[in-house]
Amino acid sequence: MECRDCLELISEYVDGELPLKRVSDLENHLEGCSACRASERELRELRRELRGAVESLVPPRGLEERILRSLWVSERKARQVRTVWTALLLAALFCPFFLFLSPVFAMFLNLAYVSTDALWRAGFTLLKSAPAPLSLSLGVAGLLVMGLGAYLVRRILRDIPANEVFS
Amino acid sequence: MTDKDLEIVLRCRSGDEEAFTDFVLHYTPYVYRTAVAFLHDRTEAEDLTQEIFLKVHRSLSQLHDLRTFPAWFKRLITNACLDHLKKKTPVPTAEFELDRAAPSGPEQWETRLVLREALAGLSLEQRQVLLLREWQGYEYREIAELMGIPLGTVKSRLFSARAHLKNVLEEEPRVRGTSTGRDR
Numbered sequence: 001m002e003c004r005d006c007l008e009l010i011s012e013y014v015d016g017e018l019p020l021k022r023v024s025d026l027e028n029h030l031e032g033c034s035a036c037r038a039s040e041r042e043l044r045e046l047r048r049e050l051r052g053a054v055e056s057l058v059p060p061r062g063l064e065e066r067i068l069r070s071l072w073v074s075e076r077k078a079r080q081v082r083t084v085w086t087a088l089l090l091a092a093l094f095c096p097f098f099l100f101l102s103p104v105f106a107m108f109l110n111l112a113y114v115s116t117d118a119l120w121r122a123g124f125t126l127l128k129s130a131p132a133p134l135s136l137s138l139g140v141a142g143l144l145v146m147g148l149g150a151y152l153v154r155r156i157l158r159d160i161p162a163n164e165v166f167s
Numbered sequence: 168m169t170d171k172d173l174e175i176v177l178r179c180r181s182g183d184e185e186a187f188t189d190f191v192l193h194y195t196p197y198v199y200r201t202a203v204a205f206l207h208d209r210t211e212a213e214d215l216t217q218e219i220f221l222k223v224h225r226s227l228s229q230l231h232d233l234r235t236f237p238a239w240f241k242r243l244i245t246n247a248c249l250d251h252l253k254k255k256t257p258v259p260t261a262e263f264e265l266d267r268a269a270p271s272g273p274e275q276w277e278t279r280l281v282l283r284e285a286l287a288g289l290s291l292e293q294r295q296v297l298l299l300r301e302w303q304g305y306e307y308r309e310i311a312e313l314m315g316i317p318l319g320t321v322k323s324r325l326f327s328a329r330a331h332l333k334n335v336l337e338e339e340p341r342v343r344g345t346s347t348g349r350d351r
Contacts, residue, residue, distance in 0.1 A: 011326045015300065017307050046333060050301050053282040059199040060213065064192050067217050071187070071224055 001029040006036045014043050176236050180227050191220055198244055204298050205248035206255075207287050219247050245303055245313060252291065278336070285335035293328035296321055 006029045012018040013026055030037050098105070123142075127135040175193065178186030198219050202212035222243060230239055286294060292314075299310045307325075311318045 008326070011329055012307075012322060015307070015325075017322075042333060043329065046329060046336070047301055049278055049282055049336075050286075050297075050332070053279040053286070054200050054204045054298075054302050056279050057200045057203050057283075059196050059216075060209070063199065063213060063216065064195045066213075067191050067195065067220050068188055070217050071191075071221060074221060075224070 001025050003029075003033060003036055006030070006033070007039060010036070010040050010043055014040065014047065173233055173236075176227070176233060179224075180230065180233075182228070187224060190223075194240075195220075201244050201298075201302065202248060204286070204302055205252065205295065207294075211251070211255075215247060215251055219244055222247065241303060245299065245305075249295065249313065252295070281336060281339045282332065285332050288335065289328050289331060293324050293331070296324040297328040297332075300325055 006026060009018055009022065009026055013023065018026065030040060127138060130138070172193070175186050175189050179190050195216065199212060199216045202215045202219070203209060206212050206215065223240070226243075230236060286297075289297065295314065296310055299305045299313065300307075305313065307318055307321045310321045314321075
């Protein structure tokens with residue numbers, strides 16, 4: 001083997017990619033040629049230095065924190081999207097069920113409407129027949145009770161972990 | 168890959184957020200170095216590092232065999248770098264900045280600096296092949312598959328890239344006689 005051929009194959013040889021049948025030829029040549037041996041040593045040294053050059057690159061300060069922050073933000077967004085889609089899917093799934101039972105729901109709605117209407121009428125009749133200050137006080141108290149009821153319902157609903165349930 | 172690494176990956180896969188924090192702290196230097204080496208742009212490398220961890224976070228649960236994690240992770244990083252380079256319009260290569268880290272001795276430090284500058288001077292194709300081999304440790308056949316080029320092209324690009332780096336080191340007065348020329 002000539003030095004020229006040897007130098008062409010050294011790169012593959014140091015990578016362990018040279019076919020076995022050519023390895024022995026090359027090694028025989030290397031044994032007798034100090035110049036090619038030096039080239040082989042240089043190449044191995046170059047590989048080591050190259051890895052060292054890349055290894056000596058240092059990430060900027062705070063990169064890890066930035067990565068984690070962006071991860072959690074993106075995870076939160078993804079969870080929100082999942083929640084919306086799950087809610088839509090559930091609504092789509094329950095639509096046929098609601099349609100099927102719509103007469104029953106209509107009956108209940110009607111009952112609620114009729115009973116509420118009767119209740120309001122009775123209340124108004126009572127308030128009208130009572131003296132003005134008493135009727136005003138009862139009206140204000142009724143409004144306060146309704147406001148308190150709305151507030152309580154909101155508090156109860158706020159404690160329900162809807163996001164976790166949907167996601 | 169140590170048992171501790173395996174344990175971190177296992178915990179990450181089961182959705183443990185604390186484990187993923189450990190994972191990010193442990194692997195950020197490797198991912199960042201790989202990205203900088205491929206892209207030669209620190210800002211882009213930072214963005215790509217974030218993207219890579221995001222991909223890992225989303226797809227780690229699909230990894231069934233934990234033993235394949237190192238290869239899977241390496242392939243994910245490599246593909247992300249190669250894809251990014253494909254999308255990027257070629258611009259003149261930026262020089263590496265000086266690092267906060269100083270390698271062991273001043274001679275070594277000079278050699279590494281010169282090598283990094285020399286890497287920037289390689290053509291994009293040569294740099295990719297060289298890094299896939301030297302840094303990522305892929306075999307020639309795998310590099311050919313990853314880049315979609317013939318095996319012969321891999322060999323010739325690798326050969327020319329190394330020859331270029333060797334010449335740069337030999338011509339560089341700052342490192343002459345300290346590194347590859349030391350044996351002469």
